[in-house]
Amino acid sequence: MRAKGNVLKATINIGKLGLSDNLLAEIDTWLYNNEIVKIAMLKSSPLDVKNAVEQICSAINCECVSIVGGKAVLYKYSDKQDIEHIL
16 A cells, blocks of 8 residues: 555645645545545645644544655545445
């Protein structure tokens, strides 16, 4: 799963507004449709990547695959039928 995350481009950017309910909903929707997402923390973000990932994982019940620099890869099994499941 880590190898799949390495080749992804960051699809979610967290900036100066930090984590909002709308951003958490967007991450959850992305995970429902794809099971894996790469998140980038911008330099303007008030959070560091580890704190942000802890907050995201507890809010939407997903798992952190890896954190490298300012980027994190998250995974959540999806019960959506018409996608290719990772696990």
